[in-house]
Amino acid sequence: MLLFALAGLALAMAASLEETRDLPNLAIWALAAGAVLPVAVSYRRPVAAWRLAFVMLFVGVINAVVPLREPWPWNAVQILGTLFVLGRLAAVSESLVTIWATLLTLIPVFLYAPDANAWGAAVGVVAVSAIGDILSRRRRTRELLDEQTELNELERAKRALLEERTRIAREMHDVVAHHMSMIAVQAETAPYRLAGLADEAKDELASIAGSARQALTEMRRVLGVLRSEDQQAEHAPQPGYPDIAELVGTARRAGLPVTEELPALTGIGEAAGLTAYRIAQEALANAARHAPGGPVRLVARADGDRLELRISNELTGAPGPAQKGGHGLIGMRERVALLGGELSVGPDGAGAYQVLARLPREEAR
Numbered sequence: 001m002l003l004f005a006l007a008g009l010a011l012a013m014a015a016s017l018e019e020t021r022d023l024p025n026l027a028i029w030a031l032a033a034g035a036v037l038p039v040a041v042s043y044r045r046p047v048a049a050w051r052l053a054f055v056m057l058f059v060g061v062i063n064a065v066v067p068l069r070e071p072w073p074w075n076a077v078q079i080l081g082t083l084f085v086l087g088r089l090a091a092v093s094e095s096l097v098t099i100w101a102t103l104l105t106l107i108p109v110f111l112y113a114p115d116a117n118a119w120g121a122a123v124g125v126v127a128v129s130a131i132g133d134i135l136s137r138r139r140r141t142r143e144l145l146d147e148q149t150e151l152n153e154l155e156r157a158k159r160a161l162l163e164e165r166t167r168i169a170r171e172m173h174d175v176v177a178h179h180m181s182m183i184a185v186q187a188e189t190a191p192y193r194l195a196g197l198a199d200e201a202k203d204e205l206a207s208i209a210g211s212a213r214q215a216l217t218e219m220r221r222v223l224g225v226l227r228s229e230d231q232q233a234e235h236a237p238q239p240g241y242p243d244i245a246e247l248v249g250t251a252r253r254a255g256l257p258v259t260e261e262l263p264a265l266t267g268i269g270e271a272a273g274l275t276a277y278r279i280a281q282e283a284l285a286n287a288a289r290h291a292p293g294g295p296v297r298l299v300a301r302a303d304g305d306r307l308e309l310r311i312s313n314e315l316t317g318a319p320g321p322a323q324k325g326g327h328g329l330i331g332m333r334e335r336v337a338l339l340g341g342e343l344s345v346g347p348d349g350a351g352a353y354q355v356l357a358r359l360p361r362e363e364a365r
Helices: 002-020 025-041 046-059 076-092 095-112 115-193 199-226 241-253 270-290 328-339
Strands: 258-261 296-303 306-314 342-347 352-360
Touching (some): 025 046, 025 076, 046 076, 046 095, 076 095, 076 115, 115 199, 241 258, 241 270, 241 296, 270 328, 328 352
Antiparallel strands (some): 296 306, 306 352
C-alpha cells in the first residue's frame, strides 16, 4: 500500500515538474524518484534515508525559477518527503544525531529558499526535529522503565526464592530435629531400659547418641546463619496432613466456599505432611485473592506410595498475576522438589484453575 502511495506521489511530482521546469524526461523522473525514495528507505534505515534526502535538496533545485514559476526551489512532494524523513530520523535516533541532521538540513534551506520564506522553513524544520526528538526521548525513557521494572521483578523473585528456601530449611530442621532427638534419647537410655547389654553395645549406643547430638548442634548452627537477626525461634510444632482440615475450616469461615475430601490417610511422613499443608495453604490463599466467591474443591487421596493433593477453583475471570506464576508458586515448587515429588499448576481445560501435587508418602529409606 505504501509503495502505491509513493508511486502516486512520484507521478504527481513528475507532472508538476514537466510544467514548471525545462528538463529532459529522464531528469524529471530521476528527480521524482529521488524525492520519494528516501521515504521508503526511512522505515528500515532512517540515517541512510536522510542522507539521500539531503543530497536531493541540492539536486532538486536544478533549473528551478523562483518566484516566477515556483514559490519554492523544491517541489511540494520533495519538501513533505524531506520533512517526513527528518522526523523519522529524530524519532528513532539519539539527540546528537538529530541536532546534526537538523543543522545540515538548514544549509540548503538558507542557500536556495527565498529570503522571505527561509526563516519560516527553518522554523518548520526545527519543529519537526523537536517533535521527533521528544518522541524518541519518551520511547527511550519507557524502554528504560520497562527494563528497570523487569530487573526489579527478577530481584523480587530471587529474594522470594531465598526467603522461601530459608523458611523451608527452618521447617525441615524442626522435622529432622525431632527424629534426631528421639535417636539420641533412645540411645542414651537404652542401657537403663535394657538389662544385660554388653559393654561393646553400651559403647556403640553412646557413640550413636553422641553423633545424634553433634548432628543437632550442627543443624542449629546452620539454622542460626539462615535466621535473620530480628527473627525469633519458632517453638510451635509444624503442621501436617491432619491440620489441613482445620485450614479448610478457617477458609470457609472467611467466606471461601470450599468443599473437601480429606480421608484419614496413614503412613504420611512429617515432611510430606508439612509440604501438603503449605501447598493447600498457598492454593486457598490464591483462590481467595484472585477468584473471590468462586467455589474451591480440595481432594486428597493415596495413590500407591504417593500422596496426591488436588486444589481446583472455578475461573471467575481472566487469570490474575499469581495464575501466571507468582512468588507463591516458588515455595510450592521448592518444597515439592525437595521431596522428589511432582507439581503441576494451571488451567485444567474444564474452566477451572488447578494445583496438583504428588508427594512421596514417606521419606526414602
